[in-house]
Amino acid sequence: MDSSSKQLQSPQSMNMQSRLLAHAPFLVACSMLVVIVAIYGSLQTGVFTIDEINLNTAAAMTLMLAATGQTIVLLRGGIDLSIGGMISLGTVIAATRFGEEPANILLWSAIILAIGFGIGALTGLLISVLRLQPFLVTLAGWSILNGIALMILPTDGGKVPEWWIGSGYLEFLGLGTPVWILLALIVFWCWFRATRLCTIIKATGSSEKSAFLSGVSITRINIITYGLSGFFAALASLYLTTQIGGGSPNIGTDYILPSVAAAIIGGVSLFGGRGHLFGTIVGAYILTLIGNLVFVLRVSSYWQPVMSGVILLLAVLASSYAEQKARKRGS
Amino acid sequence: MDIVQVKGLTKRFGGIVALDGADFSARLGEVHALLGENGAGKSTFIQILSGALTHDGGDILVDGQDYRPVNPDEALGRGIAAVFQELSLVPDLSVEQNIWFRREPRTWLRTVDVAQMRQQTLELFERYHFPSIATTREVRNLTLAERQIVEVAKGLAKDPRILILDEATSALPASEATWLLSLARQLADEGRLVIFISHRMGEVRAIADRVSVFRNGSTVATHDAAAVSDDQIVTEMIGRQLARLYPERVDTATDRVALQVRDFSSPPMLNGVNFDLREGEVLGVGGLQGHGQREMFQSLFGADKALGSITLWGKPVRFDTPRQALSGSEGIALVPEDRRGQGLLLSKSVRENLALPVIRRFSHFGLLDQRKETELVRETMKSLSIKADTPEQIAGTLSGGNQQKVIFGKMLMTQARVLLLYDPTRGVDVGTKGEIFQLMRQLASEGYAILFYSSDLPELVNVADRVMVLRSGRVARMLEGDDITEEEILRAAVFDSEAA
Numbered sequence: 001m002d003s004s005s006k007q008l009q010s011p012q013s014m015n016m017q018s019r020l021l022a023h024a025p026f027l028v029a030c031s032m033l034v035v036i037v038a039i040y041g042s043l044q045t046g047v048f049t050i051d052e053i054n055l056n057t058a059a060a061m062t063l064m065l066a067a068t069g070q071t072i073v074l075l076r077g078g079i080d081l082s083i084g085g086m087i088s089l090g091t092v093i094a095a096t097r098f099g100e101e102p103a104n105i106l107l108w109s110a111i112i113l114a115i116g117f118g119i120g121a122l123t124g125l126l127i128s129v130l131r132l133q134p135f136l137v138t139l140a141g142w143s144i145l146n147g148i149a150l151m152i153l154p155t156d157g158g159k160v161p162e163w164w165i166g167s168g169y170l171e172f173l174g175l176g177t178p179v180w181i182l183l184a185l186i187v188f189w190c191w192f193r194a195t196r197l198c199t200i201i202k203a204t205g206s207s208e209k210s211a212f213l214s215g216v217s218i219t220r221i222n223i224i225t226y227g228l229s230g231f232f233a234a235l236a237s238l239y240l241t242t243q244i245g246g247g248s249p250n251i252g253t254d255y256i257l258p259s260v261a262a263a264i265i266g267g268v269s270l271f272g273g274r275g276h277l278f279g280t281i282v283g284a285y286i287l288t289l290i291g292n293l294v295f296v297l298r299v300s301s302y303w304q305p306v307m308s309g310v311i312l313l314l315a316v317l318a319s320s321y322a323e324q325k326a327r328k329r330g331s
Numbered sequence: 332m333d334i335v336q337v338k339g340l341t342k343r344f345g346g347i348v349a350l351d352g353a354d355f356s357a358r359l360g361e362v363h364a365l366l367g368e369n370g371a372g373k374s375t376f377i378q379i380l381s382g383a384l385t386h387d388g389g390d391i392l393v394d395g396q397d398y399r400p401v402n403p404d405e406a407l408g409r410g411i412a413a414v415f416q417e418l419s420l421v422p423d424l425s426v427e428q429n430i431w432f433r434r435e436p437r438t439w440l441r442t443v444d445v446a447q448m449r450q451q452t453l454e455l456f457e458r459y460h461f462p463s464i465a466t467t468r469e470v471r472n473l474t475l476a477e478r479q480i481v482e483v484a485k486g487l488a489k490d491p492r493i494l495i496l497d498e499a500t501s502a503l504p505a506s507e508a509t510w511l512l513s514l515a516r517q518l519a520d521e522g523r524l525v526i527f528i529s530h531r532m533g534e535v536r537a538i539a540d541r542v543s544v545f546r547n548g549s550t551v552a553t554h555d556a557a558a559v560s561d562d563q564i565v566t567e568m569i570g571r572q573l574a575r576l577y578p579e580r581v582d583t584a585t586d587r588v589a590l591q592v593r594d595f596s597s598p599p600m601l602n603g604v605n606f607d608l609r610e611g612e613v614l615g616v617g618g619l620q621g622h623g624q625r626e627m628f629q630s631l632f633g634a635d636k637a638l639g640s641i642t643l644w645g646k647p648v649r650f651d652t653p654r655q656a657l658s659g660s661e662g663i664a665l666v667p668e669d670r671r672g673q674g675l676l677l678s679k680s681v682r683e684n685l686a687l688p689v690i691r692r693f694s695h696f697g698l699l700d701q702r703k704e705t706e707l708v709r710e711t712m713k714s715l716s717i718k719a720d721t722p723e724q725i726a727g728t729l730s731g732g733n734q735q736k737v738i739f740g741k742m743l744m745t746q747a748r749v750l751l752l753y754d755p756t757r758g759v760d761v762g763t764k765g766e767i768f769q770l771m772r773q774l775a776s777e778g779y780a781i782l783f784y785s786s787d788l789p790e791l792v793n794v795a796d797r798v799m800v801l802r803s804g805r806v807a808r809m810l811e812g813d814d815i816t817e818e819e820i821l822r823a824a825v826f827d828s829e830a831a
Contacts, residue, residue: 022469194442196435199428206423213383213419214432214485215404273423 024322025267026279029315032265033282036289043296054176058168060288061178062087062240063258064281068185069120069232070259071280075198076225077205077272078134082123083233083259085145086116087252090237092149095158095247105164113234119145120230124222138226142256149249158247168242181239182281189277201225205272258287261308265315286311333358334524335380335493340389342375349375351548352389357541359492362515362525364535364556367545367568368732368760373528374416376545377495380526381413382406393493410492414482414499416528422471427452429470430485455488459514462507475502476620483511487518494518495526500534501757504620504786505821512538530760531787532561544568565761576765577793578772584612584796588645589780590663590749592631595639600626602804603639608749608780613771615795616784617820623804624784628753631782632656632665643749657688662747666738666755674738677727681719682708684726684737689744711740715770732763739770750774752783756790768794788817800824 020027041047066083073080090112097108119141127137170177192198204211204221212218233252240251264270265286266279287308294304337355341348350372357363365373378384380391382400391398393409400406403413420429427448428435436447452466461484464477473481479502486494496515500508515525516538529535535542536556543553544567551567590608595601600623608614616624630637633650641648643661650656656663667674676684685708686693693704708722715736719729726737735755742750752771756764771794775781785791791798798810800823808823 191440191442194440196433196437196441196443199424199435199443200433203421203424203432206421210419210421213403213415214421215402215407216433217402273421 021322021325023267024325025315025319026276026282028318029266029279029282029286032311032314033286033289036286036293040289040293040296044292050174054171054179056285056288056292057178057182058176058243059291060284061181062236062243063255063262063288064182064185064284065232065236065239066255067259067262067280067284068277069229069236071263071268071275071277072201072232073134073225073229074260074263074268074270075205075272075275076201076221077208078127078222078225079260079270080120080123080138080226080229080233081135081256082119082138082141082145083229083236084252084254084256085142085149086119086230086233087237087240087255088149088249089145089152089252090116090234091241091244091251092153092158092247092249094160094238094241096153098160098164100161102163105161109238112238113231116230116232116234116237117227118230120233121223121227123230124224124226125219127226128219128222134226142253146250146253149247149252153247153249156244156246156248160241160245165242165245168239177242178239185277185281193276197224202273205269206274258284258308261312262287265312267315267319269319283315334394336390336392336395337376338390340376340379340391341387342379342384343387348548350379350386350389353545353549355543355550355553357524357526359524360519360522361540362519362527362538364539364542365526365528365545366535366542366564368762371545371568371760372548373545374497375548377413377497377526377528380406380493381411381415381495383413383415407489407491411495412486412489412491412493413495414486414497416497416499416501418478418482420470420478420482420485423469425467425469426464426473426481426484427466429481430455430488432485434489451488452484455484459487459517460510462510474621476504476507479503480507480511483514491523493524493526495528497528498530500529500531501786505788506619508534530764532564533789536561568761576761576768578765578769580794580796581772581776582796583772583776585610585778589643590631590782591640591642593640593642595627595630595637595641596804597626597630597635597637598804600804601630601637604801604804604806606799606806606809608782610778610780611775612797613775613781613783613795615791615798615815616782616801617788617791617798618801618807618824620786622801622824624801625753626804627801628665628667628751628782628784632663632751634665657745657747662745663749663751664742664745664747665751665753666735666742667753674741675726675734677725679726680723681712681717681726681729681737682722685711685722685740685744688741689746707744711744715740715743716766732759732766735759735763735767739767743774748779750779750781752781754784754786757786764790788820791815791820792817 037047046052066087069083070080093112094108098105123137123141126132127134168177172180200211200216201221204216204218208218236255241247244251262283263275263280264283266275266281266283268275268279290307290311291304294301294307333356335355335357337353340350340353342350353372353376367373375384379386382403382405385399385401398409400409421432424432430452431448435443436451438444449466462480464480470478470481479499483499500511503511512534515527519525527539539556541553542556542559542564544551544564546568587610588607589610593605595604604627618624626635629635631641633653633656643663646661650663682705686704693700705722712719712722717736717740718733726734729737756767759767771781771783783795792815795815798815798820800807800810800820802824810819810823
């Protein structure tokens with residue numbers, strides 16, 4: 001009865017393998033990060049110190065925050081290009097309205113976050129009501145917000161107070177502000193991914209029709225996901241002002257594609273339903289560290305986008321390979 | 332008093348009248364079967380009942396109170412849940428996540444209580460004797476039959492007073508179908524109302540207390556199941572006497588072997604299949620589900636890999652992709668299992684669907700000869716009597732039977748003369764089934780060679796010239812002539828008749 005014992009064994013080993021396969025894109029991203037850190041560490045001294053972690057996390061934080069919102073939208077099966085406009089708008093509002101008064105700054109920070117959520121929610125509503133492609137609606141949104149940012153502040157400038165800039169460089173238990181923000185993001189995601197809402201978002205991204213038939217209001221999910229994306233873009237803009245010390249009406253554009261790339265490299269599916277923030281965080285680190293690598297390798301900085309592109313390709317290849325394998329196994 | 336009372340229900344989609352004054356009533360504690368051809372209005376009716384659509388006119392009373400749900404949640408609020416034929420499961424979520432979707436038990440942190448959810452799932456499975464399915468598997472990795480079972484679990488998890496089963500047995504192999512029928516009976520005995528749609532008269536006979544027949548958007552009659560004959564129901568369904576469901580079996584097979592398959596293997600599902608399919612023959616494929624039938628069809632078509640040799644019209648061939656299988660007149664064409672997913676581009680027109688696989692035939696130096704294309708498309712539509720307004724009608728708006736015919740047409744346009752039909756009548760109404768069988772026989776007499784798998788045993792018995800029964804990825808028996816009976820097929824599928 002050779003066949004019966006085989007049947008008893010195979011489901012479990014298959015289960016193990018298919019589980020590994022399901023996480024393959026994330027594992028690939030982690031190994032890429034390890035390789036990059038190893039190369040970086042072998043060329044540069046002092047890479048594995050807390051200072052260096054603080055520094056790199058600071059460099060990656062704006063991207064991480066922007067990519068957090070992007071991840072949520074991608075899980076829903078959408079894409080948000082308008083975050084570029086929102087980040088620019090956030091920095092110029094901060095640079096022109098903050099002044100010196102802490103109470104005022106707190107108020108305007110809240111307003112910026114509210115604008116971020118509100119504009120995102122409106123975007124989501126438009127996508128649902130007008131039944132338009134998210135790509136086009138958010139592309140238009142980016143352009144509009146960028147234009148408004150330019151009206152508020154035509155060139156780089158304005159200012160935020162010294163103590164606000166300093167708040168980006170505080171240290172507690174040796175860990176800098178950005179590392180604490182990162183830890184907060186991780187805690188947030190550990191909670192968020194276990195909520196019903198996250199299941200519904202993923203379900204909508206996986207199959208909008210199934211979700212609808214199961215009673216999900218697609219409009220509501222669009223409002224929430226694009227709203228959260230706008231909120232995180234606004235949060236990214238507030239953090240960014242501590243880094244650049246003022247406003248910059250075009251700066252957000254630099255984060256649009258990297259925010260998508262970070263998520264994809266980390267294993268989030270461009271077609272919705274699969275992935276998580278931890279992958280995106282790894283992706284954001286990879287994209288940031290490539291910049292450092294280019295610097296220590298002493299090659300032209302033009303190599304940075306080339307390497308980012310190659311890594312994005314590798315990541316996509318890895319996930320599509322895993323997908324095919326998993327499908328074979330499943331069928 | 333009847334819990335559901337429907338009077339003069341109407342529903343239009345643009346110019347098409349889907350429901351034209353349907354009446355219906357049903358009471359708790361019964362299994363109430365809905366019968367009718369595809370397009371008769373059953374689907375629209377249950378979609379309105381379950382809140383997926385709203386009606387234009389007429390009244391629905393539930394518990395004697397007006398009922399007009401605008402979404403499935405509202406329907407559930409009144410105790411009505413539906414198990415849809417178009418599966419509502421989310422592929423990227425697990426079985427248990429799907430069953431309790433949006434109603435998961437939660438912890439004080441508002442997160443999903445996974446342990447509790449698993450517990451509830453196991454209790455549900457046990458209470459209703461569900462076939463075993465691992466609760467943590469992702470639905471994308473399940474077979475169609477397993478998905479259907481999960482869909483039933485999802486409906487039951489809502490603890491509805493009224494459960495609608497829309498062709499829930501059509502995707503199930505015999506043993507699971509039997510389970511579902513006894514489940515429906517159990518639910519009715521618990522005091523619920525089960526509204527049951529099936530195209531299989533035997534099932535309706537087995538469990539239904541009453542039967543309502545739909546035709547052309549309204550209800551023709553409601554009968555006590557015990558007091559009405561099959562003939563009368565069929566006559567009411569189609570509005571005329573049906574000549575016969577199964578065409579006369581004329582032996583048109585020649586001695587010429589169209590498809591010779593040797594040592595065809597793809598472990599663990601296929602373990603060395605050997606058979607000859609002759610010109611003009613309909614060779615049936617039977618067996619319990621999951622014994623290699625699907626893998627055999629996929630591999631023969633080049634969609635999956637397999638070892639072994641295939642000889643097509645005397646020439647050894649090897650197909651690594653469907654494109655190779657389809658190329659030229661010496662090819663193989665497949666009607667796949669999941670017509671919505673694999674066989675048909677639902678958002679494209681009938682013309683595009685038909686012409687796509689053979690687009691090269693209409694192209695000259697990269698330019699499309701549209702007149703020739705339209706001509707051939709019209710010809711195919713006519714020869715298969717596909718009911719579409721124009722070749723430009725979107726395939727997704729056709730009825731299930733007509734969608735199936737488009738897939739047949741697509742296959743015929745490839746000029747392949749070996750045809751693989753994988754459960755081509757699943758979810759198809761009686762009238763269209765008859766037409767499909769007719770068509771199969773006609774094609775066989777024209778020299779086509781047809782390999783025909785069906786999950787419905789009577790179809791194999793009445794249509795196929797020979798039936799090969801697969802068990803554990805091997806041909807357990809090849810039945811011919813008078814040996815082709817439901818009993819023999821089942822016996823070969825279940826018991827050892829030769830050393831494995």
